[in-house]
Amino acid sequence: MSQKQPIRSIGLVVRQDRPQHAITLATDLTGWIKSRGLDALSEPLTAPIIGARPAEPAQLGREADLVVVLGGDGTFLGAARMMGERETPILGINLGGLGFLTEITTEEARNALSRVIDGDYEVDRRITLEAVVARSADNGGQEEHFRALNDVVIVKRAFGRMLDVRVVADHKPFCAYRADGLIVATPTGSTAHALSAGGPIVFPSLRVVVLAAICPHTLSNRPVVLPDSFELEMHIKSDDLGALLICDGQESAHIDQSDVIYIRRGKHIVALVRSAHPYFEIWRDKLRWG
Known part of the structure; x- marks a missing residue:
C-alpha cells in the first residue's frame, strides 16, 4: 500500500476458541468503532456475539480497510492469508503467547486503533513466500500454489524418518540435506x-x-541467509512415503x-501496523534478554 487509504470499514478477527476475555475486548472495540461512524465486520460465528456485521473470510478480506x-x-497468520492479494493494514492485539506479530497489548488496544x-x-x-508444488506427469502434472508469511517447512511424511532433499539456489546446485526437516523462513x-x-x-x-x-x-549444515531474489528449487530423494510441505503451520500438501x-519471494507483502515500541525493545521483552 503506497498511500494510506481512508478507513471506513474495520474487520475484527478473533482467535478461534473465542475465550471470554477476547470476546469482551472485541465487543468493546466493536461498539467503539461503530460510535465513530465506521463499519465493523467479523466472521459469521463471531459477529453476532460482538455486535459486528457478519462477513465470510473472503468478503472480510475484500471489504475491510483495516483488520484488527x-x-x-x-491468528495473525490466518488473517494475513485471509487478505489474499490485498495489502490491507493489519493491527495485531496480543491475546496469545509471545506475540511477535501481535505486538499491541490489550491496554494499548483502543489508543492504537484510534491512531x-x-x-x-x-x-x-x-515480505511473503510463495511455494509452488509442481506435480509430475504421473501425479497429475498440475501446480499447487501456497503463500506463507512466516515459513515454509518440509518434513518427512512418516514419523521418525529422515528427510533427504537436494536444494538448487538461484539455478545453481546448493546443498544436499539429510535432516528431520528443512525450514525456509x-x-x-x-x-x-x-x-x-x-537460525x-x-x-x-x-x-x-x-x-x-x-x-x-x-x-556442518548450519543455517544460511540468502537474498530473497533467489528462487529455491527442491527435489525430494525419498521412499514412496514422500514428504509434507507446511506453510505457516496452517496449510499443507503431500509431496x-x-x-x-x-x-x-511472494508477489505481495503483508502490511503490519507498526507498534510504538522499537524492535529491540520487543526482542528484549519477548526473548527475555534483560
Whole structure:
C-alpha cells in the first residue's frame, strides 16, 4: 500500500476458541468503532456475539480497510492469508503467547486503533513466500500454489524418518540435506520455527530468507541467509512415503518423490501496523534478554 487509504470499514478477527476475555475486548472495540461512524465486520460465528456485521473470510478480506487481530501469532497468520492479494493494514492485539506479530497489548488496544483511524501510523511491509508444488506427469502434472508469511517447512511424511532433499539456489546446485526437516523462513519467520532450529534473528526490513535444517545429520549444515531474489528449487530423494510441505503451520500438501518444490519471494507483502515500541525493545521483552 503506497498511500494510506481512508478507513471506513474495520474487520475484527478473533482467535478461534473465542475465550471470554477476547470476546469482551472485541465487543468493546466493536461498539467503539461503530460510535465513530465506521463499519465493523467479523466472521459469521463471531459477529453476532460482538455486535459486528457478519462477513465470510473472503468478503472480510475484500471489504475491510483495516483488520484488527485479537489473538496470537497464529491468528495473525490466518488473517494475513485471509487478505489474499490485498495489502490491507493489519493491527495485531496480543491475546496469545509471545506475540511477535501481535505486538499491541490489550491496554494499548483502543489508543492504537484510534491512531490508525486518524492516520497516525506506519506500516512494516513484510515480505511473503510463495511455494509452488509442481506435480509430475504421473501425479497429475498440475501446480499447487501456497503463500506463507512466516515459513515454509518440509518434513518427512512418516514419523521418525529422515528427510533427504537436494536444494538448487538461484539455478545453481546448493546443498544436499539429510535432516528431520528443512525450514525456509522470511525475516518475520526468523523468530518462529527457524529460531528453534538454531537460525538467526533477522531484522524485519531486510530482503533475505533463512534456510535452516531441523536436526541435520551433518553438523556442518548450519543455517544460511540468502537474498530473497533467489528462487529455491527442491527435489525430494525419498521412499514412496514422500514428504509434507507446511506453510505457516496452517496449510499443507503431500509431496511425492517425483514432485518438485519451488520457493520464491511472494508477489505481495503483508502490511503490519507498526507498534510504538522499537524492535529491540520487543526482542528484549519477548526473548527475555534483560
